[in-house]
Amino acid sequence: MTQQSSVFTASHGVMTAEVGVISGxxxxxxxxxxxxxxxxxxxxxxxxxxxxxxGEGYRLHDPRDHEVVHRILATVLARP
Known part of the structure; x- marks a missing residue:
């Protein structure tokens, strides 16, 4: 199992399943x-x-794509 982590600022917020939108x-x-x-x-x-x-059931066709997918998600979530 691999893990990636990124800190970013979400000025417009990110939807969560538990508490709704969080930002900052x-x-x-x-x-x-x-x-x-x-x-x-x-x-x-x-x-x-x-x-x-x-959402649920996220799956990568190739686990080697994990780092790239993580970076894309972090970039999309951070955009204004």
Whole structure:
């Protein structure tokens, strides 16, 4: 299993499954197992409680794409 993490500022907010939209300085964490199953989580930077992004069953065709997909997600979530 691999894990990637990025801190970014979300001025327009990011929707979570648990608490709705959160904004400000956030941290995105993605985990990918050897079968390509992808887990997405987000938190306020420095906080202990993690939230999930809406949706389920995320899967990569090739787990080696994890780093690239993580960077794309972090960039899209950070755009104004």
């Amino acid at each position: 300085e956030l941290e995105l964490r993605t985990q990918c197992d050897d079968d390509g199953a992808l887990t997405l989580a987000i938190t306020y930077s420095g906080a202990d409680e993690w939230y999930t992004l809406p």
